[in-house]
Amino acid sequence: MQKKTFSDINCAIAQTLEQIGDGWTLLILRNAFHRMRHFDQFQENLGIPTNTLSNRLKKLTESGILERRPCAHDKRAFEYRLTDKGLDLYPVIVTLFQWGERWYSQPDGPRLELIEKATDIPIPEVKVRGADGNALHAREVKVVVGPGGGEHATDLVKHHG
Known part of the structure; x- marks a missing residue:
């Protein structure tokens, strides 16, 4: 059976995937960064089913990545804007x-x-950069368990070498 949620995995990547780990969600975010704000704009540009778009926008809003607010020019309509949390993406x-x-x-x-x-x-x-500003490759970075890490993090680091 396929896993439907990552919420029970104590991992920053798993928690991020829980919020934005869907292809439609990433494309909605791409469009939001291109200053697209309205439901019909997202729907028309992506060709996404309206129920799928509605669900993704709701999840992004509930997680604080997007903010839903009345349009300045039409108070009956809404627009979606990136929050600081969203801009960090x-x-x-x-x-x-x-x-x-x-x-x-x-x-x-x-x-x-x-x-x-x-x-x-x-x-x-x-690029991932070191303290001196030089680009680092994956083999030049070591992973250690932080204070918030648990058994899962310890197991992951064991295999990192």
């Missing part, structure tokens, strides 16, 4: 975007480019 979305462009690129070049507004220069690739 930007590096995650950018990393997924850059990975996808690297490994599933189009022959004619990138589908979109991310340009820094202040300089008009493309942003660099998101």
Whole structure:
């Protein structure tokens, strides 16, 4: 039987997946970062079934990633805006975007480019960086159990080597 929830796993990644680990949810977040705000905009752009969209927006709102509020120009309609918690997901979305462009690129070049507004220069690739600012690869990072870690974290670190 397939696991339907990650809520009982004491792991930061599992807890994050519980909130945003669905393909539709990630695409909704992508669109929110592109300043899409209205239900009909999400639905039209993604071609997502309305009940699926409604469920994902509700979950994102309940988890504090999006905020639902009345539209400024039409008080009968609502818009969805990223909260500070949601904005903190930007590096995650950018990393997924850059990975996808690297490994599933189009022959004619990138589908979109991310340009820094202040300089008009493309942003660099998101990397894990050490204290000196140099990029680190996975083999250059060691994992240790933190004060909030439990048995699951200890088992995971055992296999990290």
